[in-house]
Amino acid sequence: MLKKICFPLALCVSTFSSAQLVSLNQDELLNTVGQGGADLSWTLSLNHKYANDMSLKNISELSNGEVTTANYQYECSNDVLCRFAFSPNNHRDENGQKWLVFKQIQGTIQIDKFSLEGTTIINKDKNPQTAMLLKFYDQHPLKIRNLGFVSLAVESGNEGYLNNTRYTTYNNGSQVPSFDQGQEQGFMGLNVHGNLHLSGDIKIFSYNCSGAATSRC
Numbered sequence: 001m002l003k004k005i006c007f008p009l010a011l012c013v014s015t016f017s018s019a020q021l022v023s024l025n026q027d028e029l030l031n032t033v034g035q036g037g038a039d040l041s042w043t044l045s046l047n048h049k050y051a052n053d054m055s056l057k058n059i060s061e062l063s064n065g066e067v068t069t070a071n072y073q074y075e076c077s078n079d080v081l082c083r084f085a086f087s088p089n090n091h092r093d094e095n096g097q098k099w100l101v102f103k104q105i106q107g108t109i110q111i112d113k114f115s116l117e118g119t120t121i122i123n124k125d126k127n128p129q130t131a132m133l134l135k136f137y138d139q140h141p142l143k144i145r146n147l148g149f150v151s152l153a154v155e156s157g158n159e160g161y162l163n164n165t166r167y168t169t170y171n172n173g174s175q176v177p178s179f180d181q182g183q184e185q186g187f188m189g190l191n192v193h194g195n196l197h198l199s200g201d202i203k204i205f206s207y208n209c210s211g212a213a214t215s216r217c
Helices: 002-015 026-030
Strands: 037-046 060-063 066-070 083-086 096-103 106-122 128-136 142-149 151-156 190-196 200-204
Touching: none
Parallel strands: none
Antiparallel strands: 037 106, 060 066, 083 096, 096 151, 106 128, 106 142, 128 200, 142 190
16 A cells, blocks of 8 residues: 555656756766765564564563563464574484474564765775775664574474474473473573674775776775
């Protein structure tokens, strides 16, 4: 629906606006300079409530600086669908293919603001050269929320990555403690939660560019 609204609007705007373009020769192009950039934001959310509910606008709701509602809780309709598995060197044994399986993968990463601009550097030939400037701000940290996986397991079978065995009992009938009861079997988990503060500039340019008028960088 949004595209259907925006397209006719663009047609209406273009009907009542006009611009005159002026051609430039080679010397005028070389003497033309400009300034500009863009402030950007970026969010990646995987297997979280924020990723599944498109009506949510924020990864969390705040009140007086405190999180009241966390939208980065694990939410997956089927745990088997929230995995990453691979078979190193296609290793096989008598039980079939061997798989290294990361179970219940999840995470949300967000940075509220970073900038992309153009800048000028002095290159190795002592000539001015254009470069791309990527700028990060300390007051806008990289937010890492509930990032990781619940368990890592080695599974066997041609479709071993679908194995869904869970902890219930051990030692011939003893109940598994409540912490692991019903969890997918594995031997290690990982969870990262916090802020990563970045401050500084990254300039990206071609080292072999001479900066001459006829070179392309």
